[in-house]
Amino acid sequence: MCARSTFRAVERRPQVKLVHAEFPSEGLIFRVLVVFQNDRVSQAAARRDGSRHGPVTCLGTARTLPTGAWATVSPSAPAVADPLKQTTPREPEPTGADPPPRSLVLLTPKGPVCCPLPDRGRVTLGRADAADITVDDDEVSRLHVAIDLGPMVTVTDLGSRNGTRVDGCALSPHAPFPLAPGRAFEFGGTFGVMQARRAPRPPDGVESVRDGAPPAAGMRASVVIADPAMKSLHAMVERVARGEINVLLLGETGVGKEVFAERVHQRSPRAGGPLVRLNCAAIAESLLESELFGHEKGAFTGAAAARPGLLETAQRGTLFLDEIGELPAGTQVKLLRVLEERRVTPVGGRASRPIDVRVVSATHRDLEADVRDGRFRMDLWFRLNGISLVIPPLRERHGEVPALAELFLAEAAARSRISPAPALSAQALALLIAWRWPGNLRELRNVMERAALLSTDGVILPEHLPDVMRAPASVPPPRGAAPSVPPAAPREPSLRGELEAQERLRIVDALASCAGNQTRAAAALGMPRRTLVFKLARYGIARPRGDDQKA
Numbered sequence: 001m002c003a004r005s006t007f008r009a010v011e012r013r014p015q016v017k018l019v020h021a022e023f024p025s026e027g028l029i030f031r032v033l034v035v036f037q038n039d040r041v042s043q044a045a046a047r048r049d050g051s052r053h054g055p056v057t058c059l060g061t062a063r064t065l066p067t068g069a070w071a072t073v074s075p076s077a078p079a080v081a082d083p084l085k086q087t088t089p090r091e092p093e094p095t096g097a098d099p100p101p102r103s104l105v106l107l108t109p110k111g112p113v114c115c116p117l118p119d120r121g122r123v124t125l126g127r128a129d130a131a132d133i134t135v136d137d138d139e140v141s142r143l144h145v146a147i148d149l150g151p152m153v154t155v156t157d158l159g160s161r162n163g164t165r166v167d168g169c170a171l172s173p174h175a176p177f178p179l180a181p182g183r184a185f186e187f188g189g190t191f192g193v194m195q196a197r198r199a200p201r202p203p204d205g206v207e208s209v210r211d212g213a214p215p216a217a218g219m220r221a222s223v224v225i226a227d228p229a230m231k232s233l234h235a236m237v238e239r240v241a242r243g244e245i246n247v248l249l250l251g252e253t254g255v256g257k258e259v260f261a262e263r264v265h266q267r268s269p270r271a272g273g274p275l276v277r278l279n280c281a282a283i284a285e286s287l288l289e290s291e292l293f294g295h296e297k298g299a300f301t302g303a304a305a306a307r308p309g310l311l312e313t314a315q316r317g318t319l320f321l322d323e324i325g326e327l328p329a330g331t332q333v334k335l336l337r338v339l340e341e342r343r344v345t346p347v348g349g350r351a352s353r354p355i356d357v358r359v360v361s362a363t364h365r366d367l368e369a370d371v372r373d374g375r376f377r378m379d380l381w382f383r384l385n386g387i388s389l390v391i392p393p394l395r396e397r398h399g400e401v402p403a404l405a406e407l408f409l410a411e412a413a414a415r416s417r418i419s420p421a422p423a424l425s426a427q428a429l430a431l432l433i434a435w436r437w438p439g440n441l442r443e444l445r446n447v448m449e450r451a452a453l454l455s456t457d458g459v460i461l462p463e464h465l466p467d468v469m470r471a472p473a474s475v476p477p478p479r480g481a482a483p484s485v486p487p488a489a490p491r492e493p494s495l496r497g498e499l500e501a502q503e504r505l506r507i508v509d510a511l512a513s514c515a516g517n518q519t520r521a522a523a524a525l526g527m528p529r530r531t532l533v534f535k536l537a538r539y540g541i542a543r544p545r546g547d548d549q550k551a
Helices: 206-211 228-241 257-266 285-293 329-341 367-372 378-384 398-415 426-434 440-454 495-513 518-525 529-538
Strands: 016-022 029-036 041-048 055-058 061-064 103-108 111-116 121-126 145-149 154-157 164-166 184-187 190-195 247-250 275-279 317-322 357-363 387-390
Touching (some): 154 164, 257 275, 257 357, 285 329, 367 378, 398 426, 398 440, 426 440, 495 529, 518 529
Parallel strands (some): 247 357, 275 317, 317 357
Antiparallel strands (some): 016 029, 029 041, 041 055, 055 061, 103 111, 121 145, 145 154, 164 184, 184 190
């Protein structure tokens, strides 16, 4: 078992203090910012199990830490020069026993894989069979990257087509780059993480991703970019992130505004600093100002010690204010003054301190309407709305539903220790694509979590989805089916009806000309195979069997 240490107040000055733990809204991976007494800042990878406030495994030691909390390492914890190099064995090892070999965790588009590594030598990764580790990823070159193992581990791009990146920075071809344990590198659509020690179980690699030092927060796997509007939005995010302008994210609840806030931070010059989150609707008004601006000792009942606010915690980084439309009027005035003067005064304090923070805010409300109605200050809106990015709801980007569903299904299976992850049937996929998703990504994630638990034979069927999604109105009836109630009067077919009828005929003809092979028929029609499967269900066309299974 891992050694455990707890955070507690200490009188002795600790060597290391843990300033901020960045919890993503989904997944097990997050980033920890470590500040040493000499003010040197280091970032480390960590993981969590269970709820947002559950046990956190960080730097080889199990600890519990709520989001954004300040904490100090107890003197009983080992003092190290660099927490990234700290390791704690899981079980006592016999004297003289060889340490477990290194391993490499690969998070590929097909799922996680754990590969043992030799103590020394070069290991190549690529799509070709000639590579030491073959990676099933179309974006990976035949011989893409090499890892050189020895006293120091380095990663080298082998002149690949799509390049290799560490912490978002592209590596120069054929130039070795040091790779510390727990540091992630990206090649193609795959992420790799070196582990100093390999967990002895389980063999499928899923637990290895949890138990080893995982990659940093840039590895957010829940970003799927397939819809043209989303591609344009992500391109805009890349341009906006390079500046210092404040960003306002607009969109319905559950569309992934937090993911975009992370993206802005990661692609900005402030990526080396902290990303601090605050949900303005989740904290009582009486505590909100203390959280934002900090407080001095004795400022109010229970303020036993001075505490810096999140604006100071985010120094030289990014402050993400979610649900900014719920900010109380009094706090709006004080936040506006801080943004204008770039100085913050703690509650109960007299002296102000300078801050260097970029603010990214988000809301599902119509802030312009709130400004007109007097519920939100116009001058604060101008300060926050340096540039606004509108995130479309999931119902406007149905093309991303299949990939997102498979991603969430794999994540749910990993959390529930279901191996292998269930596969989506064509009928279930058709229902998912047809649904309007009022809860957006959050609803899709919950549906996939439910389906993963209910599936018993490794396939997600319509009966594993919520009843409301299987109602007759959720999927359009097949064309040509007799209506349950005759129309009151004959009507001319609409333009849309004519186009759909023509599309149905073309699909039938394509399947006939391709001998029922759905893959070739989809290619002939110029559409993805998933789209063809959906249209077969939509138009009531029986799916051919046989050839596709052999292909």
